[in-house]
Amino acid sequence: MIGIFGLPKSGKTTLFQVLTLGQKGAVSQEGPVTLTTAVVPLPDPRLEALHQLTGSRRVVPATVTLVDIAAGLGGRQERPLGPLRNVLGRMDVLIHVVRAFSHPQVPHPFGEVNPQRDMELLEQELLLYDLDTVERRLERLQEEWQKGARPKDVIEKEQTLFRRLQETLQAEQPLRTLDLSPDDRRLLQGFTLLTLKPLLVVVNTDEEGARVDRFPSAAYGVEVPLALEWELEQLSPEEAATFREAYSLPPQPARERLLQALRQTMDVITFYTFNEKETRSWLLPRGHTAVQAAGRIHSDMARGFIRAEVTPVEVFLEVKGNRTELRARGFPRLEGREYVVQDGDILQIRFQRRG
Ligand SMILES: Nc1nc2c(ncn2[C@@H]2O[C@H](COP(=O)(O)OP(=O)(O)OP(=O)(O)O)[C@@H](O)[C@H]2O)c(=O)[nH]1
Ligand SMILES: [Mg+2]
CATH class of the missing domain: 1.10.150.300 (Obg-related GTPase Ych/YyaF, coiled-coil domain)
Incomplete structure (x- = not known):
């Protein structure tokens, strides 16, 4: 679970909307804390291309679960995160939304906008x-x-x-x-x-907004005008591209940039599996092995693990899945339990069914 936190009115819900493409999410309450949860499929051009070739009935992208964590407290608090402490503790990854935009109708809880101060305060x-x-x-x-x-x-x-x-x-x-x-x-x-916990800091800017000079140690940071990007998400891709050019915004939609940053923060790789039924992508912590990947798919596969047959997705796409050509190039490779899975590996796990 990826927890989105930050001071009141920093743009947490706007970020949640950008990342979930406007999903409503499931709402739950824990004391003063409101949690809104949604599952987000990760866009992946390699998965789409692979699915074209495998002809499986379904395509199942890897997902992440996002939680918008709001404490609903106003004014200057000595410890703004106090009520969130337990909820934050349950998260695997944290996203800290820091306000850098000014908006006369949306007062900052401390009066003036100062992203560097807010970021350091919550980190402290x-x-x-x-x-x-x-x-x-x-x-x-x-x-x-x-x-x-x-x-x-x-x-x-x-x-x-x-x-x-x-x-x-x-x-x-x-x-x-x-x-x-x-x-x-x-x-x-x-x-x-x-x-x-891995930390991504998202600085919510506007055109002439304040900036941060320095992100916390060993964290990732991105600056994104969230409200503007959320408006652009509602336009057609053509209209959005025209708008981006006119306002000299980066051509890549913020959603893609944010998901990329999130992937780096989580330090995960993507691997693929397919059969007649489905073509899937999976996330795996970097450095994990073939038997751990098997366990992500099904615990039986890890228990009865025999070997993994491995083909890099790039090679598979290049030869359009042609088995003779793959064999000529030495794929699939046979790997054992301790093989460290690489980003883009297509895995076929051979295992012994037990029980
Ligand atoms: N100008 C401007 N306004 C923004 C931006 N991001 C958010 N807002 C506005 O600020 C207000 C608060 O944004 P939210 O995304 O609801 O912030 P939040 O952190 O979820 O707020 P709480 O859940 O109440 O703590 C909304 O009215 C947004 O439209 C931005 O980048 N620029
Ligand atoms: Mg909110």
């Missing part, structure tokens, strides 16, 4: 919550160590990790900046550390 608050989580854990570990609740070396290993987190946070650096081993990551899984 996330750092503070993480420091709180980390220091509590260190106290707990100290108690456990004294009581001998678990083997001392296990506790000490955890203490070393949490002290490293503490030092990073005390230096006002988000935990995203740390290079953590898979073991460390596993240890941290149960803790909702907010600055460990």
